[in-house]
Amino acid sequence: MVKVTFLKIGYIGATNLIDAILDERASRRDLSVRVISSGCKMDEGEAADAARLAASVPSDLYVVVSPNAGLPGPTAAREILRETGRPIIVVSDEPSRKLAKKLAEQGIGYLIIYADSMIGARRGFLDPVEMALFNSDVIRVLAVTGVLRLVHTEIDRVVAQLEMGEEPQLPQVLVRKERALEHSGLENPYAYAKAMASFEAARRVAVLSTEGCYKVQERERYLPIVAAAHELMRQAALMADQAREMEKANDSVTRVVHFRKGALRRKTKLLGKLER
Amino acid sequence: MVKVTFLKIGYIGATNLIDAILDERASRRDLSVRVISSGCKMDEGEAADAARLAASVPSDLYVVVSPNAGLPGPTAAREILRETGRPIIVVSDEPSRKLAKKLAEQGIGYLIIYADSMIGARRGFLDPVEMALFNSDVIRVLAVTGVLRLVHTEIDRVVAQLEMGEEPQLPQVLVRKERALEHSGLENPYAYAKAMASFEAARRVAVLSTEGCYKVQERERYLPIVAAAHELMRQAALMADQAREMEKANDSVTRVVHFRKGALRRKTKLLGKLER
């Protein structure tokens, strides 16, 4: 049995459910999962403290999920985990692309998700309900556009290698639109195009939210901008939903499920059987 | 500073973001959050192991989130946490209502969320993508119908009591439709009615998913039933979305945000200011 420990430092969309998508029916016998998180906080102190806790958990693989992996908190967390000698995969958002080369040099895997845009974190706009709705939308985009499939497939692959006693080949993926969509399983080309448009709209959200959070200081200007960021993410989610509804109309929704021993099996027709 | 440790055993909708909604902008100086989770698994072994890890984390308050708190895993986890002598709040779904009296007797607080229905956990239907979409929908329902507001308000209250050195009054709430809606902040009565309908539709999902998962054994029958469960949750989420859009049209979306010291302040007009 492979032990995977997720260390979550702060929140991106993929923070939600990333551990769950490895074992959606809690049926795997080859896998045990632990999650350690510092909640929304990601300053160096909180991150390091959570990392030390994670380092104390016997693990075959660490997955570190955070915004911008180059910030002090996530960096400190990685340093602590590196001391365990265990393989590490970083899952993060687009700003982390600058770190990709360095991570590769350190032997750390990465999945940098371009559509997982920053939230509009302005006081006077973001409250717990708005935060939850934004996450709901991001999750939908990540689910339909193939991101979540890519993420679990890559981690599944590493888990299988660890289970076999092999040297794991850690992913080094910048999850851009085409790379994500390859994993979407969308068969109708218009559904595929809608999902791609959804991905790009979601990615564009970051331009608005960073402008609204960091570049504009006048309240009457930044409030509409961060609100526009969330409206755009909502619409990206609706596009993703349309793409999936189109596949439903054709009974061509791809499902890839985990079996007890971690194998993945696929089906498309709802009433059909899982392929061997 | 109050230290709150969330122990998550298996997944319900509220598992997502429950720690995040306490500190949406990571700005609180009165609060430190840790999360320990066993992922999707909730058997006794995994649950107890995760609980021991949680028990080792210095904490002023434990919040245990799981499906059906009466199952062996969550029960074992609670027992371990009780030994710390720290206050405990259970957050769980409707089947846990049977446990409410016992929890009260044990001095354990609870927030039992009726709309947080079980997923359609049938192999051949549920895969990571379907799981994520269901959670996206549940999060939307919980956010709009007032559940998340109620949950963070109750925990905030306990945190404030702990911060003040008072004896915390733990919540004992069965989160039914009217109780939830009181916290929704919805001002338009039709938006309120739509949100109530959303809550009830979401609650009804559990009837379908438990029937599809446990009562019906023929594959050609249970697949449509669990699919219907998810379609109903999707529609509940759309109703919730309509309710919020209606409030947006009136510029009457209520926002309640956390300040540095944990105080909550409210606003409605988007360009307006937070009330004192």
Place this chain on the structure above:
Amino acid sequence: MVKVTFLKIGYIGATNLIDAILDERASRRDLSVRVISSGCKMDEGEAADAARLAASVPSDLYVVVSPNAGLPGPTAAREILRETGRPIIVVSDEPSRKLAKKLAEQGIGYLIIYADSMIGARRGFLDPVEMALFNSDVIRVLAVTGVLRLVHTEIDRVVAQLEMGEEPQLPQVLVRKERALEHSGLENPYAYAKAMASFEAARRVAVLSTEGCYKVQERERYLPIVAAAHELMRQAALMADQAREMEKANDSVTRVVHFRKGALRRKTKLLGKLER
């Protein structure tokens, strides 16, 4: 020619059009239909009076449509019709399920429709326009989920038996979701699941409307509850609509039409021909 007399006492969704669906183009030569109704009223006096009128109409079959067949009005009406010695079929809503056994013992057929939920009959909420909209929604749900097909097929069968001079086998059907859906003709499994979700949402409406009409007395509480009941029925209708639109997209809408002699013939492709 078989003479069928419908006695309608008060209103459920199926009250609308139940006579019309036997002969949609007024082309049948084997059937003559009469309808007698007391309008919305269903107290014993009105019901009995209408029943006496119906009993005076020469009929080979009576179909009695009313809410809750166990109430005094519908009961009195049935007693009067029983004296004619003609076969009787009761069409009613879910509360009548308690009467099923007794009806069977009396040799009375029944079609108890679970999704045909009570209206939110509160003064201050229900006016003629609101009533019409609710009925519009219920009709859509009954039409798409297979209920109306089941109802006319069962009555058609009895009419055919009467036409042939056979002893009619009266239906004894609790029209639950799966029983209804069998008659929906929906071919796409997601359309089928959406229709099932629609049926269940519609059924759930009764929980809200009975709570709002009978259990809650405070005006500021029951008004949102009955409004939620109607919002839920509206959404159930929208789900039904989506299911049918999905079938349209596949050109797989099933149509079953009545021919002159009462035979039913079927087609699916819009430009295709009726099957023999």
Place this chain on the structure above:
Amino acid sequence: MVKVTFLKIGYIGATNLIDAILDERASRRDLSVRVISSGCKMDEGEAADAARLAASVPSDLYVVVSPNAGLPGPTAAREILRETGRPIIVVSDEPSRKLAKKLAEQGIGYLIIYADSMIGARRGFLDPVEMALFNSDVIRVLAVTGVLRLVHTEIDRVVAQLEMGEEPQLPQVLVRKERALEHSGLENPYAYAKAMASFEAARRVAVLSTEGCYKVQERERYLPIVAAAHELMRQAALMADQAREMEKANDSVTRVVHFRKGALRRKTKLLGKLER
């Protein structure tokens, strides 16, 4: 107590619920309603037979509802009812406008509803389910655009006159778009415009359905035309729905309810009280 007998010969949209909208909660003490119908059939034999039955029911007022009141069936029915000496109101669709003058001369009231368009009654298209869906859509249009309000208000007025022992002033109304909309209670001018567009679209349906039913003989041509008729009615219903949703968003839905003694009282805010 005033006794109103509805004679329904064949089906238009207003056939549904016309008796129900006089007494939506079955609470009126000043009114007793009977309905006699020949179902879908409207040939002279069936119509006359049903009319004789209606004539045998003690009535203070007759309301005859049918398509095209100039056809032999409805004409024969009227003749029979005229012999009772009781006041008669004809409710019918646009083709009956040609009869208006003659009805006026005969002292018969009329409500000729222009948006209540003919169904696409082609074998190979119309089956019971399609019929029900068309009626669902028509009902929605009639409800939102003010038609049903106008109809019940006019009949209510006559009932009140009869109750008072006055000579009733029978309505002579061609229910065109502006006349209907006056009764819609829509306050937002865009909702009003949408409802007017809905009315006109619904009215346009008749051009398509009569063309498809009577003027075009080639199957491959008339099937798309009658299908287009129904698609247009579906869209008219959706426009009507949008109009009402807009009013809900403003909490300005007008409700006019019947009280025990037949008085009408009005309210707009959902949680408000009925005006005196």
Place this chain on the structure above:
Amino acid sequence: MVKVTFLKIGYIGATNLIDAILDERASRRDLSVRVISSGCKMDEGEAADAARLAASVPSDLYVVVSPNAGLPGPTAAREILRETGRPIIVVSDEPSRKLAKKLAEQGIGYLIIYADSMIGARRGFLDPVEMALFNSDVIRVLAVTGVLRLVHTEIDRVVAQLEMGEEPQLPQVLVRKERALEHSGLENPYAYAKAMASFEAARRVAVLSTEGCYKVQERERYLPIVAAAHELMRQAALMADQAREMEKANDSVTRVVHFRKGALRRKTKLLGKLER
């Protein structure tokens, strides 16, 4: 190379893009296009002046686009162009149908588009933004219902004849619903029916806008009527959009593209190739 000069006098929906649809990628080597327009104005002075400019442009074919070709401005413009001796095609809206015979006698071709309804040109309603939105909607209707395909196909045919040195056969087409739909390329029969309904709704707009602009003088009456006209066109556009989305769901969108030498080639599957 064939030189086609478009003379645009005032605006109808087809005024937009009519020159563009001949050469969508600016790749044709057999065609050169010029457009001369007088903007919105179409009085005789402006029209004649623009026509003289157009007459001065060396042209093998003139296409005159205007509202009601029978008005003085367009008539004067035609007279001026006739003096060039070049073939002329008139593209106009439904009121021009009265002119068809006369145009035919004069050897002038015509494409009279019934769905290209007049805008609601009332001060107090129509401003530049409202105008643009109306045109956006009309363009969508014309594009999906086959009108634009028919228009460019007919002009393409004439261009090809001119290129070959043949006597051009000018189109004489009243573009009614069936004639348009033949060119829509819609394969799903319900998409076809929706597009037909869209066409008819769009055509109906003219009844409202002419009533609102010319027949009704009271401001409080004509404003809702012209607003209803635009709401109906918006809805017609939405129906057209639904029709195309349905084809997308089936990956059966027909595309007919211009090649360098003006040849048209067709494809349906998005990822498929153009047919020879």
Place this chain on the structure above:
Amino acid sequence: MVKVTFLKIGYIGATNLIDAILDERASRRDLSVRVISSGCKMDEGEAADAARLAASVPSDLYVVVSPNAGLPGPTAAREILRETGRPIIVVSDEPSRKLAKKLAEQGIGYLIIYADSMIGARRGFLDPVEMALFNSDVIRVLAVTGVLRLVHTEIDRVVAQLEMGEEPQLPQVLVRKERALEHSGLENPYAYAKAMASFEAARRVAVLSTEGCYKVQERERYLPIVAAAHELMRQAALMADQAREMEKANDSVTRVVHFRKGALRRKTKLLGKLER
């Protein structure tokens, strides 16, 4: 009377209707408009030829509308018009931003519209119908987000200066999201945010269409990318539509109309009067 001549070289979204929005009801007495266009073609030869024709038209102001004003065709056209000595305003899309400084130095005004993104001009994707639909969507975005208002206001201002015999101050505007939105007249802040999101989504389209048209050569890759570009523009248009519907729901749609002498007057309530 001021004579404005529009020279259109190739197509952007603003090419449509730019002349029309100056005089939406053809009622201005202070303005005469001419349009000269080379259709879709914008190579140097066609552009120069059209420009010479425009230069021959007596004009007080030239407005040159084209994609990328830096390309040889538009550049040549400008040079020809400059020789007339008349003031020139360039209207173009985002790539023209590089030219802004140079235009300013030459005394040429400019309106560079960032949301007016390039079409997906790939053979095998773009046909006349797809082109028309894309333009329909762009027009909607430009109309609702304030771009068209800004454009006509700026040209109106220059026309007024010319009419007064003043030296015209030519606009020098990069039409970015905030600059556009200022002119949108949207009052509800969520409608404003939706429109801003629409603008940004529309702007993002160019990234996809240029990638699909120029950077990717494999057919199976570029077809989905240009399709995604158009799906994103369709969604941007839907967001714009939602924004306007929200304003309709509040009866707060701003209208600014041209009067006879070119003055602009404003109103908001549909049934209200134009402000002085």
